[in-house]
Amino acid sequence: MRRDVFQAIADPTRREIIHLLADRSLSLNMVAEHFDVSRPAISKxxxxxxxxxxxxxRQQGRERHCQADLRQLKEVSEWVEHYRKFWNHKLDALEAFLTEDGKKKKKRSK
Structure with missing residues (x-):
């Protein structure tokens, strides 16, 4: 079954694994040492x-080394960017409304 990147980053343990591997390659055992769960759980x-x-x-001798490939996170970045623009637009409109409403209230109170 092909999973998508959103499923992968939904879990905090997987996000931490990505973080560990972002700068360096580690053996599966070295990755597992960073967590308080079993090695089979980390393998999953x-x-x-x-x-x-x-x-x-990558298999290196008897060990399997894990390396992050962060290119797939571009999909997440694009999705987040879409909603960032949406909310910035909405918040800018709210700010304009509140500013205008405040000006009207000041005029009425004079």
Whole structure:
């Protein structure tokens, strides 16, 4: 099953794994050492991150090394940007309304 990036970042453990791997490649064991959950649980999280394209696994000898591929986060960034523009527009309109309303109240009180 192909998962999407939004499913991957919905979980705080997976977000922390992405954060750990953003700057460096780590073995699966090294990733697991950063968490208070079992190694199999971390393996499942890494599998989900791999399925959505946020983590690449490379076999190096007997160890599997994980590396972040953050290009998939562009989809999230674009989605957030759309709503940032929407809310900025709405908040700017509210500010204009409140400013105009305040001016009207000042005129009436004089």
């Amino acid at each position: 999280h890494v599998k989900i991150l791999t399925e959505c394209g946020l983590v690449i696994i």
